[in-house]
Amino acid sequence: MSEAIPSVWVREAKAPGLSRDRIVTAALELLDAEGLGALSMRSLGKRLDAGATSMYRHVANKDELIELVVDEVYGEVAVPGAEEPWREGVAAAAGSLRAMALRHPWVAGVLGQVGLAYLGPNLAAVSERMQALFLAAGLRDLEAQQAMAAVTSYVVGTVTSETAWLALVARSGRTEQELVGDLQASQAHLNETPAAREYVDPAAFREDGFAFGLALILDGLETRLRQG
Known part of the structure; x- marks a missing residue:
């Protein structure tokens, strides 16, 4: 059985040159411009010019990313x-x-x-x-x-x-x-x-x-x- 991923709200994440705020801002811009179907970890990584490893240090998956962006607009x-x-x-x-x-x-x-x-x-x-x-x-x-x-x-x-x-x-x-x-x-x-x-x-x-x-x-x- 795989270990559960802790909530994004209680997990601290750090990566050189990248922040969770930058990820959320870029994701929001992408969603507003192109809609939900255009959002993926790969498309967001390209938008940020960031590799998968640095992205996943902040956000475990697309569901977490959506959770973060929804909270941002709230x-x-x-x-x-x-x-x-x-x-x-x-x-x-x-x-x-x-x-x-x-x-x-x-x-x-x-x-x-x-x-x-x-x-x-x-x-x-x-x-x-x-x-x-x-x-x-x-x-x-x-x-x-x-x-x-x-x-x-x-x-x-x-x-x-x-x-x-x-x-x-x-x-x-x-x-x-x-x-x-x-x-x-x-x-x-x-x-x-x-x-x-x-x-x-x-x-x-x-x-x-x-x-x-x-x-x-x-x-x-x-x-x-x-x-x-």
């Missing part, structure tokens, strides 16, 4: 303190998480791959601050954890759909509004949908749709809190 997520009204705080945190995931479209597809046993410091801090908002609202420990999971799952699910759509837009070579206009011109029934009647700007439709769905979740939590 550092961009802003969560208000528990002194803020809980509903506004949760909405702001959810919006910040969505904005981060839209800036880094690859992230929604890998969140489930990040090992829950060894959360990185940024991801752990975001989770703790979000849970504190739910606790301040009056939820018990387990309820706060479940509420946080429900909100996070909603954000990730929504962003997964959004990033797929925006990838289609990018491949089309048109703006989002132009592509929607082309679809409406070729399929007249699309002009009769409620969304088409209400919205000219598809980006505004996505923003409002996200806010509406989040409000439904928060409305349900408020009802639960009133019921005790």
Whole structure:
């Protein structure tokens, strides 16, 4: 039986001319530019002009690398303190998480791959601050954890759909509004949908749709809190 590799978060790694920060920065640049399919230890080594030996002194495998980069982008997520009204705080945190995931479209597809046993410091801090908002609202420990999971799952699910759509837009070579206009011109029934009647700007439709769905979740939590 092979010996388990210690968590990347508790393992110190050193190599001349290379640092874990440099590896994470290069991996993030590669992911943002080319997507998850382009990331491998070999492609990253070429990008850094580093050999395999020095790379593996810092990162044991691709899964560890993803864990490190996910934690890096979680550092961009802003969560208000528990002194803020809980509903506004949760909405702001959810919006910040969505904005981060839209800036880094690859992230929604890998969140489930990040090992829950060894959360990185940024991801752990975001989770703790979000849970504190739910606790301040009056939820018990387990309820706060479940509420946080429900909100996070909603954000990730929504962003997964959004990033797929925006990838289609990018491949089309048109703006989002132009592509929607082309679809409406070729399929007249699309002009009769409620969304088409209400919205000219598809980006505004996505923003409002996200806010509406989040409000439904928060409305349900408020009802639960009133019921005790």
